[in-house]
Amino acid sequence: MITQVLINGVIAASTWVLVALGFSLIYYTSRFFHFAHGAVFMAGAYFTLIFNMFLGIWLLPSMLLSIASSALLGCLMYLFIYHPLERRRASPLILMLSSLGIFIVVENIISLVFGNEIKIIRSGLVEEGFPLWGARITSVHILIVCVSVFLVVATGVLLRTTKVGKAMRAVANNRELAKVCGVESYRVILWSFIVGSALAGLAGVLMALDVHMSPAMGLNAIMMGVVVTIIGGIGSVPGVALAALLLGMAQHLGVWMIGSQWQDAIAFVILLVFLVFKPEGFMGKKIRKAVV
Amino acid sequence: MEYLLHILILIGIYVILSVSLNLIAGYAGLLSIAHAAFYGVGAYVAALMALNLHSPFLVNVVCAVIFSGLLGALVGIPSLRIRDDYFVIATFAFQVIIFSVLNNWVSLTGGPMGLPGIPQPTFFGLKISSHVGFLLTIGFFCAVTLLITRRIVQSPFGRVLKAIREDEVFTQAAGKNIATYKVLVFVIGAGMAAVAGVMYAYYISFIDPTSFTVMESIFIISIVIIGGAGSLWGPVAGAVVLVLLPEILRFLGLPSSVAANVRQILYGGLLVAFMMWRPRGFLGKYAFQSGEASE
Numbered sequence: 001m002i003t004q005v006l007i008n009g010v011i012a013a014s015t016w017v018l019v020a021l022g023f024s025l026i027y028y029t030s031r032f033f034h035f036a037h038g039a040v041f042m043a044g045a046y047f048t049l050i051f052n053m054f055l056g057i058w059l060l061p062s063m064l065l066s067i068a069s070s071a072l073l074g075c076l077m078y079l080f081i082y083h084p085l086e087r088r089r090a091s092p093l094i095l096m097l098s099s100l101g102i103f104i105v106v107e108n109i110i111s112l113v114f115g116n117e118i119k120i121i122r123s124g125l126v127e128e129g130f131p132l133w134g135a136r137i138t139s140v141h142i143l144i145v146c147v148s149v150f151l152v153v154a155t156g157v158l159l160r161t162t163k164v165g166k167a168m169r170a171v172a173n174n175r176e177l178a179k180v181c182g183v184e185s186y187r188v189i190l191w192s193f194i195v196g197s198a199l200a201g202l203a204g205v206l207m208a209l210d211v212h213m214s215p216a217m218g219l220n221a222i223m224m225g226v227v228v229t230i231i232g233g234i235g236s237v238p239g240v241a242l243a244a245l246l247l248g249m250a251q252h253l254g255v256w257m258i259g260s261q262w263q264d265a266i267a268f269v270i271l272l273v274f275l276v277f278k279p280e281g282f283m284g285k286k287i288r289k290a291v292v
Numbered sequence: 293m294e295y296l297l298h299i300l301i302l303i304g305i306y307v308i309l310s311v312s313l314n315l316i317a318g319y320a321g322l323l324s325i326a327h328a329a330f331y332g333v334g335a336y337v338a339a340l341m342a343l344n345l346h347s348p349f350l351v352n353v354v355c356a357v358i359f360s361g362l363l364g365a366l367v368g369i370p371s372l373r374i375r376d377d378y379f380v381i382a383t384f385a386f387q388v389i390i391f392s393v394l395n396n397w398v399s400l401t402g403g404p405m406g407l408p409g410i411p412q413p414t415f416f417g418l419k420i421s422s423h424v425g426f427l428l429t430i431g432f433f434c435a436v437t438l439l440i441t442r443r444i445v446q447s448p449f450g451r452v453l454k455a456i457r458e459d460e461v462f463t464q465a466a467g468k469n470i471a472t473y474k475v476l477v478f479v480i481g482a483g484m485a486a487v488a489g490v491m492y493a494y495y496i497s498f499i500d501p502t503s504f505t506v507m508e509s510i511f512i513i514s515i516v517i518i519g520g521a522g523s524l525w526g527p528v529a530g531a532v533v534l535v536l537l538p539e540i541l542r543f544l545g546l547p548s549s550v551a552a553n554v555r556q557i558l559y560g561g562l563l564v565a566f567m568m569w570r571p572r573g574f575l576g577k578y579a580f581q582s583g584e585a586s587e
Contacts, residue, residue, distance in 0.1 A: 032377065033377050033380075033381070081564060081568070084568065085567065085568060088568075089581075090567070090571070090581075091376075091580055091581045092376060092377045093323055093376055093377060093380070093580040093581075094567050094571055094579070094580055094581070095567075096377050096380065097323075097513075097517065097563060097567055097580070098563065098564045098567040098568070100510055100560075100563065101514075101559075101560040101561065101562075101563030101564035101567065102560065102564055103560070104507070104510070104556050104557070104559060104560030104563070105556075105557050105560035105561055105564070107556075108553040108554075108556040108557045108560065109553075109557065111553050112550065112553040112554070112557075219506065223388065226381060226384075230378075230381065261392075261395070261396040262392065262396060264388050264389075264392050265388070265389050265392035265393070265396070268385040268386075268388045268389050268392075269385075269389060271381070271385045272370070272382060272385045272386070272389075275370060275373075275374055275378060275381065275382045275385070276369075276370050276373055276374070276382075279373070279374050279378055
């Protein structure tokens with residue numbers, strides 16, 4: 001039983017880490033909370049539904065198309081809303097409020113078009129899963145865990161080695177200084193929106209494959225994304241991975257011991273403890289300098 | 293006529309909610325998305341007392357205000373350590389936790405089934421049962437809220453709040469204990485929101501957690517921002533516009549399932565549009581620009 005609980009924790013963590021990684025990457029360079037990230041996640045799932053069920057494209061290509069479309073969606077949000085706002089010198093609070101607005105609009109467009117009920121892509125019967133240390137795990141779960149481990153490592157490496165990754169870290173560190181050195185923050189933030197949204201789209205696709213999709217999934221995903229990002233520490237890939245594991249474990253142990261309805265409360269109590277006592281998370285750098 | 297009164301009552305409830313949130317967010321600059329939690333706690337405290345203890349209306353109002361105010365202090369405390377967007381996340385966390393408690397503590401709150409059959413209130417010996425009666429009571433509480441708010445913002449206390457909003461470090465340097473001010477403004481704002489909750493509970497006579505979600509909090513903050521943060525009448529204008537606007541949809545003959553979504557799209561779109569072109573809202577004096585960004 002306990003192994004099943006732990007495995008469920010790892011599976012949950014694998015999905016949240018993808019959402020949080022994108023969210024964290026976007027916050028890292030642009031310095032505001034992009035709540036509409038949850039909408040991009042949700043769009044990823046529904047794009048798969050459109051491509052696979054309505055247009056009849058095979059599952060794998062339609063998954064790839066969905067990820068690309070999600071990346072495009074994130075990109076458009078930046079180009080048409082956030083970037084014009086940034087040019088007006090909007091504060092992070094204003095950007096955050098507008099992201100809430102975008103989130104509400106996208107969520108309701110989806111619910112208007114597809115309805116509020118649950119939609120499933122899974123074809124055929126529910127898989128029973130392979131036995132593993134006295135627990136059971138399905139092939140989709142193995143796929144989720146492998147993909148997210150791979151992407152966490154890849155993101156960590158790419159941030160350190162590629163030109164774009166280095167530029168992201170430069171912009172995150174000091175936007176003015178980066179500009180002086182010829183790194184245009186506009187392009188770099190756009191890149192982080194593309195990569196981050198693709199990750200969210202992927203998480204949405206995987207979620208759709210594993211369970212189902214509904215217009216409520218976006219809010220839930222962004223809530224977990226926020227918790228993981230802050231606990232892990234902004235801009236730290238291992239921190240985010242560790243935080244996702246911690247949250248996944250805490251939630252599933254909680255489910256096992258006190259019942260599934262308290263999942264959100266557990267996550268947010270942990271978040272509050274971190275916000276008050278260690279707002280930079282356990283791997284992040286100090287974030288708040290005294291504002292003079 | 294009933295319909296018109298119903299709309300006016302709703303406007304009244306949202307006026308109380310948005311004016312009280314404006315005190316926190318508009319004057320003290322502490323953007324909070326936990327207001328629906330205070331609103332909900334007020335409603336639940338009054339409903340539980342009316343149902344289980346059969347206590348009189350005014351006692352319930354006072355208890356709801358006190359309870360919600362204490363909770364407000366709890367939410368205000370993180371603001372001493374974190375600021376701006378991080379503080380918003382903290383209030384968001386409170387909102388989710390409170391909603392979770394309302395939704396899951398089934399033995400007390402009835403969980404998702406809610407609390408039905410809240411009795412009609414008696415106010416100064418008069419039983420309030422008609423729409424007109426409720427409208428007058430809510431109008432009375434609106435007036436009280438506005439008067440208290442005006443009194444607060446014109447007082448030295450209000451000036452310190454605005455100073456905290458503009459420059460926290462400077463206010464502290466000027467010898468003001470900003471911690472007390474921040475917590476106190478949360479207590480006051482939360483207490484006022486509780487009154488709106490009590491009125492809602494008595495008026496609808498049935499409450500369930502879905503009226504007090506994160507989305508409701510975002511709606512209240514949208515009213516404040518679109519109406520205009522940091523001005524006394526801004527949130528009033530915002531409440532009137534944002535409650536009336538979706539009613540127009542009703543006359544367009546949209547089916548109710550579609551209308552609910554279109555309503556939300558309208559709010560979301562308006563929020564984005566205002567952030568783009570008029571971050572101060574209709575009548576606002578404050579646009580959530582920190583000193584750094586507005587240079």
